[in-house]
Amino acid sequence: MEKTVAIIxxxxxxxxxxxxILKNLCGRSVLEHxxxxxxxxxxxxxxxxxxxxxxQDDIIAELSQKLSVKYFRGSEKDxxxxxxxxxxxxxxDHIVRITSDxxxxxxxxxxxxxxxxxxxxxxxVSNAGALDSKRTFPPGLDTEVFSIAVLATAFRNAKEKxxxxxxxxxxxxxxxxxxxxFNCMDDYSHFRWTLDTEEDFQLIQAIYQELFHGGHDFxxxxxxxxxxxxxxxxxxxxxxxxxxxxxxG
Numbered sequence: 001m002e003k004t005v006a007i008i009x010x011x012x013x014x015x016x017x018x019x020x021i022l023k024n025l026c027g028r029s030v031l032e033h034x035x036x037x038x039x040x041x042x043x044x045x046x047x048x049x050x051x052x053x054x055x056q057d058d059i060i061a062e063l064s065q066k067l068s069v070k071y072f073r074g075s076e077k078d079x080x081x082x083x084x085x086x087x088x089x090x091x092x093d094h095i096v097r098i099t100s101d102x103x104x105x106x107x108x109x110x111x112x113x114x115x116x117x118x119x120x121x122x123x124x125v126s127n128a129g130a131l132d133s134k135r136t137f138p139p140g141l142d143t144e145v146f147s148i149a150v151l152a153t154a155f156r157n158a159k160e161k162x163x164x165x166x167x168x169x170x171x172x173x174x175x176x177x178x179x180x181x182f183n184c185m186d187d188y189s190h191f192r193w194t195l196d197t198e199e200d201f202q203l204i205q206a207i208y209q210e211l212f213h214g215g216h217d218f219x220x221x222x223x224x225x226x227x228x229x230x231x232x233x234x235x236x237x238x239x240x241x242x243x244x245x246x247x248x249g
Contacts, residue, residue: 005092010100040107043114140193
């Protein structure tokens with residue numbers, strides 16, 4: 001039976017908000033919330049944290065052990081190699097790429113992306129992708145799914161620095177790869193639910209204070225309803241710009 005592994009890339013050395021994944025969010029670290037939410041997915045067999053071999057990331061390895069979640073340590077800058085070796089060590093046939101700065105990750109959306117990938121034979125299916133013009137989901141729900149064969153091709157052939165730092169650009173850019181951009185019925189890309197700055201954290205914290213009551217039982221539609229009901233929330237991080245290829249791992 002083929003194995004699908006969700007690999008969550010995580011490190012302490014974020015450029016815009018260092019240590020963001022261990023920030024306290026309603027009594028738990030951001031990373032713990034991400035793991036909890038990803039753990040609700042039905043279409044994955046395992047979760048593995050992909051962190052770096054730097055001393056500052058010892059704390060991520062220790063937290064993973066505490067939470068009984070597998071982890072792998074690799075290159076800080078060559079995140080593509082970190083993903084490849086994580087996938088190989090854990091015998092992954094298919095990889096679900098998720099980043100640790102997404103404490104509002106939606107497992108329902110994630111499962112839908114994985115099922116579409118399973119049923120249609122594309123090389124990569126993503127609700128984020130490399131082109132903002134094709135995005136309809138809010139940043140913060142990003143899910144990319146691809147096979148170990150496609151990842152191995154990128155690992156062997158990607159030469160540009162940004163292709164190594166951001167894992168999937170080579171896959172999108174290679175003309176032979178079949179790419180599908182998974183879209184929502186409505187365009188919610190104007191919302192920003194990822195954690196890159198203090199302003200982002202203020203919004204995410206406000207959402208958690210409204211919807212988190214000890215368990216992860218709120219999802220994309222609940223957050224949209226909240227933000228439509230309290231539109232001022234969107235102004236908390238309205239001035240934050242999204243990087244084309246985010247260095248989040």
